[in-house]
Amino acid sequence: xxxxxxxxxxxxxxxxxxxxxxxxxxxxxxxxxxxxxxxxxxxxxxxxxxxxxxxxxxxxxxxxxxxxxxxxxxxxxxxxxxxxxxxxxxxxxxxxxxxxxxxxxxxxxxxxxxxxxxxxxxxxxxxxxxxxxxxxxxxxxxxxxxxxxxxxxxxxxxxxxxxxxxxxxxxxxxxxxxxxxxxxxxxxxxxxxxxxxxxxxxxxxxxxxxxxxxxxxxxxxxxxxxxxxxxxxxxxxxxxxxxxxxxxxxxxxxxxxxxxxxxxxxxxxxxxxxxxxxxxxxxxxxxxxxxxxxxxxxxxxxxxxxxxxxxx
Amino acid sequence: xxxxxxxxxxxxxxxxxxxxxxxxxxxxxxxxxxxxxxxxxxxxxxxxxxxxxxxxxxxxxxxxxxxxxxxxxxxxxxxxxxxxxxxxxxxxxxxxxxxxxxxxxxxxxxxxxxxxxxxxxxxxxxxxxxxxxxxxxxxxxxxxxxxxxxxxxxxxxxxxxxxxxxxxxxxxxxxxxxxxxxxxxxxxxxxxxxxxxxxxxxxxxxxxxxxxxxxxxxxxxxxxxxxxxxxxxxxxxxxxxxxxxxxxxx
Numbered sequence: 374x375x376x377x378x379x380x381x382x383x384x385x386x387x388x389x390x391x392x393x394x395x396x397x398x399x400x401x402x403x404x405x406x407x408x409x410x411x412x413x414x415x416x417x418x419x420x421x422x423x424x425x426x427x428x429x430x431x432x433x434x435x436x437x438x439x440x441x442x443x444x445x446x447x448x449x450x451x452x453x454x455x456x457x458x459x460x461x462x463x464x465x466x467x468x469x470x471x472x473x474x475x476x477x478x479x480x481x482x483x484x485x486x487x488x489x490x491x492x493x494x495x496x497x498x499x500x501x502x503x504x505x506x507x508x509x510x511x512x513x514x515x516x517x518x519x520x521x522x523x524x525x526x527x528x529x530x531x532x533x534x535x536x537x538x539x540x541x542x543x544x545x546x547x548x549x550x551x552x553x554x555x556x557x558x559x560x561x562x563x564x565x566x567x568x569x570x571x572x573x574x575x576x577x578x579x580x581x582x583x584x585x586x587x588x589x590x591x592x593x594x595x596x597x598x599x600x601x602x603x604x605x606x607x608x609x610x611x612x613x614x615x616x617x618x619x620x621x622x623x624x625x626x627x628x629x630x631x632x633x634x635x636x637x638x639x640x641x642x643x644x645x646x647x648x649x650x651x652x653x654x655x656x657x658x659x660x661x662x663x664x665x666x667x668x669x670x671x672x673x674x675x676x677x678x679x680x681x682x683x684x685x
Numbered sequence: 686x687x688x689x690x691x692x693x694x695x696x697x698x699x700x701x702x703x704x705x706x707x708x709x710x711x712x713x714x715x716x717x718x719x720x721x722x723x724x725x726x727x728x729x730x731x732x733x734x735x736x737x738x739x740x741x742x743x744x745x746x747x748x749x750x751x752x753x754x755x756x757x758x759x760x761x762x763x764x765x766x767x768x769x770x771x772x773x774x775x776x777x778x779x780x781x782x783x784x785x786x787x788x789x790x791x792x793x794x795x796x797x798x799x800x801x802x803x804x805x806x807x808x809x810x811x812x813x814x815x816x817x818x819x820x821x822x823x824x825x826x827x828x829x830x831x832x833x834x835x836x837x838x839x840x841x842x843x844x845x846x847x848x849x850x851x852x853x854x855x856x857x858x859x860x861x862x863x864x865x866x867x868x869x870x871x872x873x874x875x876x877x878x879x880x881x882x883x884x885x886x887x888x889x890x891x892x893x894x895x896x897x898x899x900x901x902x903x904x905x906x907x908x909x910x911x912x913x914x915x916x917x918x919x920x921x922x923x924x925x926x927x928x929x930x931x932x933x934x935x
Contacts, residue, residue, distance in 0.1 A: 432776055436932065457778045458778060467772065467773055468769030481695055484688065484691035485688045485774075485779055486777060486778060487687055487688065
């Protein structure tokens with residue numbers, strides 16, 4: 374599978390052939406993926422697919438058995454502990470020190486990262502995530518939504534370039550979920566943070582992500598652009614090439630975005646160009662098309678398609 | 686260094702200055718008060734010579750401090766894991782070694798806190814004799830070594846066990862194993878097996894060193910082989926702790 378529009382300078386995370394097993398059980402089976410600067414990248418997959426394991430390896434909490442990981446254009450191993458100043462994460466199960474208040478909690482983590490911030494700075498950060506900055510109550514009295522916001526504020530405490538969020542809206546009510554969506558979009562746009570969201574909640578992905586990867590049984594089943602899937606109901610075309618024909622990855626047709634090239638199959642999105650014009654452009658370039666097919670599917674269908682059917 | 690200091694501050698606030706911990710120290714203090722009171726006022730116990738009275742008081746201090754160290758050590762990492770706070774700590778620049786160092790630092794402070802707390806009781810029991818100062822320094826030496834050994838054991842268990850309950854259970858079993866010779870009769874301890882167990886048991890090495898210095902009025906260098914074993918245990922345990930636990934599992 375080859376994703377288009379790749380530019381190494383834009384990549385903040387590149388993974389090749391990542392493998393990990395626990396006591397002989399394969400958790401990750403040769404994962405390769407690329408996250409670009411400014412992406413809100415959805416990492417989708419059912420429970421146990423290997424999402425959290427992948428994130429933990431990228432964050433340096435787990436060690437991979439095999440594979441090459443580059444973060445911010447440096448090999449993961451060469452970063453050492455310095456990487457921790459550049460990235461941060463909101464793990465799925467993130468407990469709190471219930472006896473601290475929100476400002477103390479942020480201050481504790483700020484100091485761990487060597488940040489020299491004042492109480493006012495932390496109060497400002499709390500208001501940025503929609504928490505009352507003057508609330509002196511201990512964190513144990515917070516609702517789940519408030520804790521989730523505080524967790525996001527904590528994960529932003531070192532001004533990371535890449536933010537990993539593992540199931541950020543799990544257990545939140547619709548209002549809380551919407552607020553977290555708005556907050557993440559704001560963080561992505563205003564602070565230029567690349568966000569990677571691991572989730573199995575498709576609504577989160579549809580609302581937030583521009584690119585996705587679908588993971589199942591430790592393998593990436595799909596990686597590519599998402600925006601058109603949700604916004605335009607995924608009107609894409611699949612072109613089947615004549616036997617043993619290939620096209621160059623830097624090939625461009627105005628109005629055509631290549632989503633995937635796999636063997637003799639090209640999936641692309643068309644904007645202001647008809648399928649007939651695309652076929653003509655292919656033929657003019659010497660590429661013979663044997664079949665053109667309109668693909669209409671939503672993210673849900675796509676997800677089930679790649680993860681093994683609705684009943685699984 | 687600053688992140689280590691920050692974590693130490695949090696550890697002390699959580700495990701030494703918190704209401705729950707202060708209650709634990711209050712309990713230790715009440716127990717030492719009762720024991721000191723009995724040693725001074727009880728007719729039979731007050732007949733003990735001053736050296737024996739101090740020895741018994743130090744024994745109580747060592748058992749109490751060992752118990753508190755074992756509890757704090759077991760809770761250190763398994764407790765963070767149970768409360769789901771371990772991962773965010775490991776994601777921070779403190780890293781595995783910094784985390785262990787801060788936890789160890791907290792345990793050492795706890796020991797020093799208990800040691801300072803015990804001094805008035807030692808004074809109350811032993812101020813009329815000549816053994817007070819030897820008691821104070823031998824308690825410091827053996828107690829510090831024992832703290833390093835027990836904290837090493839309990840922190841390793843805490844890092845390896847997936848639950849706090851499991852870590853506490855195993856640490857407690859080890860603690861009971863270590864203190865068990867103290868409740869055996871002297872005839873059992875004089876057997877070959879008893880002697881070997883006494884010799885390789887760091888808790889009994891500490892008690893026997895104290896016994897020799899306070900009751901037999903021997904010089905500390907006579908105890909160098911026992912203290913040597915304790916130092917060896919300390920090096921092995923701390924070596925395992927910092928060398929073996931390069932990456933704490935989640």
